[in-house]
Amino acid sequence: MKYAAKIYKRVIVKALRKTIKVWSRRDNKLKGDCRVVERNIRLIKSPARVGDHDTNLDADLTNWAVSDPGNIFCLIDRPYAKNQTVQSAMAVCIDQAAIFARFNDIAAQVEDCPRRMVCERSFMKKADQHASSVQIRSTETRAHSEFLIHSFH
Incomplete structure (x- = not known):
């Protein structure tokens, strides 16, 4: 297991070798990371559209990411926050087009780098x-x- 804030960059992005779009509660300290070309961490804007209604990070406790490009969906057990650097974290990633497509629709709008x-x-x-x-x-x-x-x- 890796520390929560580091799992996104040092494990998921590194293993996938792709940019990821992250939906997670976050603090105002930890921003997206666009320093490595094609291996960015882009934060999904909140609120986001899910089907016919809006959701926001305050109402949703899930932490997940989708690859860009690709068909990979990851579920992470800790939020993307600087105060999570000392807690262990775990992620499960699957390459499944149908699941990816549903979450990638939500991830359509990302914050600027x-x-x-x-x-x-x-x-x-x-x-x-x-x-x-x-x-x-x-x-x-x-x-x-x-x-x-x-x-x-």
Whole structure:
């Protein structure tokens, strides 16, 4: 068993290798996590539509997630909250299209990724691209310099 707040990221997302959309009571401290491309934790907006009525996190004690993309539904025994970091937790995930479809309809609306995380990811991507272009320019300059040196000898 893993600690509750960590089970979402360190077990479920890691095992599925996919983004998950989470329906769970949560505190205002722990936000979605969008730092790893295609392995995000997206929080489902509350209230959500279930069939012909609305439900909200205050009225619903369940904790579950669906994969994005995929047909995987997970039931988790602890909420997605920072104060749950010292309690053990358990999750059961099944790959079953009919069950997934019902819950994925509820998970249609997710909260935006925290702005800071999106900026960090964008900055890191730009830094990686810059490092690659610097490396290419450095190689091109070195090759050009070697050509000039050989040309003059």
